[in-house]
Amino acid sequence: MVERESPKGKRVSLFVTCMVDMLYPETGMSVVEVLRYLGVEVDFPMAQTCCGQPAYNGGYREEARKMAEQFLHAFKDAEVIVTPSGSCGAMVCHEYPLLFENDPDLREEAKRLASITWEFTEFIVDGLGINDLHGRLPQPQKYAFHDSCHGLRIMGLKQAGRTLVGNLENATIVPWDNSETCCGFGGLFSVKMADVSGAMLQNKMEHIEESGADAILSGDVSCMTHMNGGLEKQESTKRVKHIADVLADGIRQGEDR
Amino acid sequence: MEVQSNNFIPAARIAIHDVDLRTAVAMGTDSGFVKRQAVMFADGKAHGEAIRGQAAAIKRNALNKLPDLLEQAEAAMQENGIEVLWAADAAEANRLVLEIADRHDVHSVVKSKSMVTEEIGLNKILEEDSIDVLETDLGEFIVQLGEETPSHIVIPICHKTKESIRQLMIDKADMPPTDDTDEMARFARNYLRQRFLDADMGVSGGNFVIAETGTLCLVSNEGNIRLVTSQPRVHVALVGIEKVIPTLEDYATLTQVLPRSATGQTMTVYTHMINGPQRDDEIDGPEHVYVIFVDNGRSQIYTSDYCEALACIRCGACLNGCPVYKVTGGHAYGWVYPGPIGAVITPLLVGLENAKPLPYASSLCGMCKEVCPVIIDIPRMLLDLRYDLVRSGYTGLDWNMGMKAYAFGGSSPRLFSWAGKAAELATKRFKLNSLPGPLAGWTDYRSMPSFAVKSFHQLWGETNGDLEGADEQ
Numbered sequence: 100m101v102e103r104e105s106p107k108g109k110r111v112s113l114f115v116t117c118m119v120d121m122l123y124p125e126t127g128m129s130v131v132e133v134l135r136y137l138g139v140e141v142d143f144p145m146a147q148t149c150c151g152q153p154a155y156n157g158g159y160r161e162e163a164r165k166m167a168e169q170f171l172h173a174f175k176d177a178e179v180i181v182t183p184s185g186s187c188g189a190m191v192c193h194e195y196p197l198l199f200e201n202d203p204d205l206r207e208e209a210k211r212l213a214s215i216t217w218e219f220t221e222f223i224v225d226g227l228g229i230n231d232l233h234g235r236l237p238q239p240q241k242y243a244f245h246d247s248c249h250g251l252r253i254m255g256l257k258q259a260g261r262t263l264v265g266n267l268e269n270a271t272i273v274p275w276d277n278s279e280t281c282c283g284f285g286g287l288f289s290v291k292m293a294d295v296s297g298a299m300l301q302n303k304m305e306h307i308e309e310s311g312a313d314a315i316l317s318g319d320v321s322c323m324t325h326m327n328g329g330l331e332k333q334e335s336t337k338r339v340k341h342i343a344d345v346l347a348d349g350i351r352q353g354e355d356r
Numbered sequence: 357m358e359v360q361s362n363n364f365i366p367a368a369r370i371a372i373h374d375v376d377l378r379t380a381v382a383m384g385t386d387s388g389f390v391k392r393q394a395v396m397f398a399d400g401k402a403h404g405e406a407i408r409g410q411a412a413a414i415k416r417n418a419l420n421k422l423p424d425l426l427e428q429a430e431a432a433m434q435e436n437g438i439e440v441l442w443a444a445d446a447a448e449a450n451r452l453v454l455e456i457a458d459r460h461d462v463h464s465v466v467k468s469k470s471m472v473t474e475e476i477g478l479n480k481i482l483e484e485d486s487i488d489v490l491e492t493d494l495g496e497f498i499v500q501l502g503e504e505t506p507s508h509i510v511i512p513i514c515h516k517t518k519e520s521i522r523q524l525m526i527d528k529a530d531m532p533p534t535d536d537t538d539e540m541a542r543f544a545r546n547y548l549r550q551r552f553l554d555a556d557m558g559v560s561g562g563n564f565v566i567a568e569t570g571t572l573c574l575v576s577n578e579g580n581i582r583l584v585t586s587q588p589r590v591h592v593a594l595v596g597i598e599k600v601i602p603t604l605e606d607y608a609t610l611t612q613v614l615p616r617s618a619t620g621q622t623m624t625v626y627t628h629m630i631n632g633p634q635r636d637d638e639i640d641g642p643e644h645v646y647v648i649f650v651d652n653g654r655s656q657i658y659t660s661d662y663c664e665a666l667a668c669i670r671c672g673a674c675l676n677g678c679p680v681y682k683v684t685g686g687h688a689y690g691w692v693y694p695g696p697i698g699a700v701i702t703p704l705l706v707g708l709e710n711a712k713p714l715p716y717a718s719s720l721c722g723m724c725k726e727v728c729p730v731i732i733d734i735p736r737m738l739l740d741l742r743y744d745l746v747r748s749g750y751t752g753l754d755w756n757m758g759m760k761a762y763a764f765g766g767s768s769p770r771l772f773s774w775a776g777k778a779a780e781l782a783t784k785r786f787k788l789n790s791l792p793g794p795l796a797g798w799t800d801y802r803s804m805p806s807f808a809v810k811s812f813h814q815l816w817g818e819t820n821g822d823l824e825g826a827d828e829q
Contacts, residue, residue, distance in 0.1 A: 115812050117766075121776040122805050124812035128823050143816045148772040154759050156720060158742025158751065162763035169767045252722035281679045285719025291755075292717060293797020294369045298378075298683035299719070300801055328802025 103214050106226040110140045112177035114170075114216070116187045117149035118320045126320060129347035130183045130219055136350050137229060146173035152190040157287050160198065167198055171208050179226075180216040183343050184319050185250020188218040193253055218250060219343055220318060224259035234349025235268035243275035243312035245326070245339065247319035251279060260318055260342045267349040275315075277306035284325035300329045307337050315339040357477050357505065361690035361702055361711035368688040368717075377515050381507075381685045384514040388676035391620020392727065396613075398622070411613040412731040414606045415667035422658065425567040425600045426649065432570025433647055436632035441648045443594075446476035449650045453478060453559070453592055454485055456646055460590045462487060462556040466548075468576065468584040469493035470561030471509060471670060472594045472650050474692045475705075478559070489559075490551050492580040494544055501528040507686030507694065510618045510672035515685040548580070558584035558642070562595035563669070564610060565647070568603050572647060574628040575614060577621075581628055591633075591642040597649050598658075598666035610669065613729035617671035653705040662737055665700050667730045674724035674734060680717055689714065696724035696734045703741055712750050715741035754794045773813055780807035 111134060115127040134141050151166030170191070174180055182188050192213045199209035223229050242264060250256040265272050283289065283299025290296075303326060307315055314337070317323045323339040330337055360367070371377055397404040418425060430440045443449035449472075457465070465487055467473065479489045479500075491500040495512035499505065502524050506512030513521065522540060525531040531543045560581060564573040572593055574581050585591050601607060615621040634641030657666055675681045675695030686694030691702050691711070699718060703711040715738045718724075724734040745751055765771045783804055790799040798804075808828070810818075815826045 117772070117776075120812045121779065121807055124808045124810060124815050124828065127812040128815070128826070131823055141821075143812075143821060145813060145817065146769050148766040148769055149762075151763075151766065154763055156739065156742070157755065157759060158715075158739070158744070158746040159756075159759040159763070160743050160746070162759045165763045166766040169769075173769075248719070248721035248723075252726060279723075281719050281721035281723070283679065283719055285721070287755075288716065288719045289802075290795050290797040292365065292368070292680075292713075293800055294365070294372050295680055295683060295717065296719065296797075297801030298372045299679045302679070302683065324805045325802065328798075328805060331803040332801065 103217075106179040106215070106217060106222060107228075109178040110142060111179050111181045111222075112174055113141055113143045114147060114150075114174065114180050114182040114187065114191070115143065116182060116184045116320070118324065119183060122324065123320050123341070126183060126341045126343055129341070129343040130181070132347045133223070133232070133343060133350060134181065136232070137223065137227065139227075144173045144177070148173075150187045150190045152187060152194075153286050155190065155194055155198070156285075164198055167195055167209070168205065171205060171212060174212055175208070177212065177215060179222075180212065181219055181222045182216065183219040183341065184321070185218050185247045185254045185256050186319050186321055188216055189249040189253035191216045218254055218256055218318065220259035220263055221254070221256055224262055230262050231266040232263060232346060232350050234346065235352040236270055236345075236349055237352055239269045239271065241271045241273050241311065241313045242316045242345070243273050243310045244278050245282065245315050245317045245322060246278050247317055247322045248281050250318050256318065260316065263346055264316060264342060267346070270345070270349070273310065273312050275306070275310045275312065277303070277310070280306070282322050282326050284322050286321070289325060300325065304329050304333065304335065308335065316342050316345060318342050357474060357692055359691050359702075359706045359710045361706065361714050363690055364688055364713035364717055367690060368684040371684045371688045376517050376520065377685050378683065380515055380517045382682055384508070384511050385676040385678075385682050388511070388618075388620060388672070389727075392617055392673055392676065395620045395622055396616045407609060407612050408729055408731060410609050411729050412667070414601060414609055415669070415730045416664075418601045418606070419598070419658070419663060419666055421602075422598070422600065425602060426597060429565050429567040429570060429600050432567060433565075433572075433632075434570075436570045438570065438572075438632050438645045438647055441646060443648050443650045443652070445652050449476045449594060449648055449652065450478055450481040452648050453594070454481065456590065456592055457482070457485070457487055457557060460557065460644065462590065464488040464490070464551070464555050465557045465559055466490050466492050466552055466555040466584050466588065467496070467558070468560045468574070468581040469496050469512070470559070470594060471506075471692060472561055472596055472652075473559065474506060475652060476594070476650065478594070490548070490555075492548050492552070492584055493576075494541065494578055497544055497548065498524060501525065505687070505692075508672055508675055509670050509693065509695070509697075515687065552583045552587050555588045557590040557592060558588040560584055560591065560593045562593045562599055562647070563614065564607055565595055565600045566602075566604055566607050567600050570631065571604070572628075572630040573607060573611070574630070575611070575624040575626065576628070577619070577625040579626060582626060585628060585630055586641050589642055590644045590646070591630075592646045592648065593630075594648050594650055597651050597654050598668075614669055614671055617673040617727065617729040657701070657704045660704070661740060662700065662704055664732055665697070665704065665737060667732055668697050668701070669730060671729055673727040673729060677723040677727040679721060679723070680719065689717070696738075697732070700734055700737045700741065708741070708744060708748060709750060712745060715745060752794075758794070769813070773811060776807065776811050780809065783807055
């Protein structure tokens with residue numbers, strides 16, 4: 100892990116991720132809303148596309164490098180990068196320095212961007228030192244957390260999201276012994292090994308039904324898409340939500356008070 | 357053993373739909389995982405992590421000086437009266453065992469659990485030479501009765517339910533019908549006892565070899581290893597060359613992490629430290645002890661970027677933690693070593709071209725690394741193997757073309773947003789409920805996600821970054 104300077108008082112460049120961009124722009128808006136609520140200046144480099152993780156995880160490193168070069172170009176003026184994904188964050192923070200290890204021209208820039216990139220909830224809690232958004236949910240909600248694998252095991256994320264959501268009025272976090280179990284997504288794994296991935300999803304969904312939570316919260320829309328796709332297909336009423344959307348909901352209500 | 361790893365995807369599909377298998381594997385792995393978590397951290401998280409770190413360092417140190425350690429171990433064992441032999445590959449290892457059997461007029465062999473002997477297919481070779489072979493580890497005994505192969509590194513019958521084991525023992529070993537597991541174990545014990553007494557040779561594996569003392573270390577819970585290694589006239593141990601560690605003190609550390617990781621025990625019931633054949637002042641023990649160091653592809657791994665994989669102490673914790681293994685069981689992996697570590701070492705030992713799907717048989721969730729007692733970075737090695745597969749041209753044309761198109765689109769924001777728009781139109785306007793081609797697997801298990809009418813790019817652009825009051829439709 101690259102040592103990171105404090106991001107306090109710096110302009111944030113939002114790395115929205117390709118999935119949020121195309122599937123869940125409202126989650127991107129939630130992220131901006133929360134950051135602006137905290138007085139953070141946010142910009143959005145329009146040249147960004149995808150971090151290249153699908154290619155990288157597939158073993159297509161040349162293709163991944165092309166995508167990553169586009170990222171380095173898009174964020175060349177960034178002071179701090181914030182992304183609503185532990186997985187895409189892990190790609191930039193941990194894989195980019197390796198991907199450009201032998202590239203004398205881009206090695207330093209890859210390391211620099213790795214050192215200024217934060218996942219959304221860790222940016223607020225660990226970066227800005229803010230634990231409480233003083234928000235309030237419209238009605239009592241019980242949430243269980245799904246710790247997305249890359250966020251948990253590569254980025255070391257666990258507590259920040261729980262802290263922020265737990266401090267919202269009306270939010271209760273229920274303990275869930277399945278929090279750290281993979282949902283079976285794994286990017287291309289979900290189509291390349293569809294039966295295996297589908298069986299893992301089935302196991303996960305059984306635990307979701309038994310969790311006792313109104314909704315499952317995740318810091319990654321990729322896992323969320325996967326689990327919601329399965330829940331919808333089997334006509335469950337349970338859903339997975341992105342943490343940023345719950346937080347945005349909370350501060351809106353908080354502001355109305 | 358024949359390699360069928362290229363068949364992983366269809367084999368996994370069959371396993372996934374086998375309810376008995378799923379039940380048995382889930383029960384076995386869950387129980388192993390839960391016990392491991394409890395015992396590894398019984399003295400606190402920090403202590404558990406500290407012994408893992410120490411074990412990891414010991415195995416890396418051992419690998420660093422492996423050639424020297426092997427020579428040191430050979431000399432020390434010879435000093436202790438053990439005959440040391442070297443096998444470059446499976447054929448040579450089997451030939452050496454047959455030569456020993458021939459030299460000592462061996463007609464019957466009792467075996468304790470050994471993955472290396474699975475790897476070289478020893479049982480078949482012995483049987484072809486009219487030598488009777490009996491597996492004495494309870495799990496391996498059942499595997500042998502069923503003419504199967506072990507499906508787990510530590511729990512060979514992880515894929516079997518109690519009911520199927522019971523039926524097998526009734527059918528193949530004439531066990532009087534019973535539902536009681538203690539009764540079943542007692543039956544196996546009695547069945548095996550006379551065979552131990554009649555055996556001419558015992559064959560074991562080896563968990564560690566201590567170089568400084570020339571000691572062969574084995575752990576077990578059933579007591580069968582004690583009989584295999586002490587009752588017959590001859591004891592032959594087949595040991596992978598990566599099993600050598602420098603000192604007795606190193607063993608003291610490793611023997612803490614192995615049972616904790618494998619079976620969730622602080623210590624196994626039996627610990628065997630074998631220093632040689634029966635001595636003049638001893639009343640029992642074998643007349644001859646042989647240790648055969650087996651390479652069989654390991655030195656090639658040693659000189660590759662995947663050397664770290666040789667740190668594995670075969671505890672099976674990564675199998676118990678793995679959500680993929682949990683739904684497929686071990687046989688789908690198509691060779692001796694299943695699960696995450698199997699997905700790494702199988703392609704390395706049998707050739708990448710013979711195990712193409714295995715590096716992809718992972719969601720890269722990282723649980724394997726999290727539970728590994730010697731902290732092998734399995735996800736990293738799976739990524740590297742995938743890169744090797746792509747570079748060697750072993751990936752399908754559809755994926756290769758798809759990735760090229762994706763990278764082409766992703767290197768231009770304009771193209772990328774057009775692609776997003778096209779996806780939105782295609783899925784909405786044509787009400788796509790199932791995806792074509794290689795993407796069809798998604799919609800088999802999940803509904804299609806809806807692409808947004810306007811991307812975040814578009815919303816930001818239209819409102820000049822204000823976003824408030826953005827028209828999302």
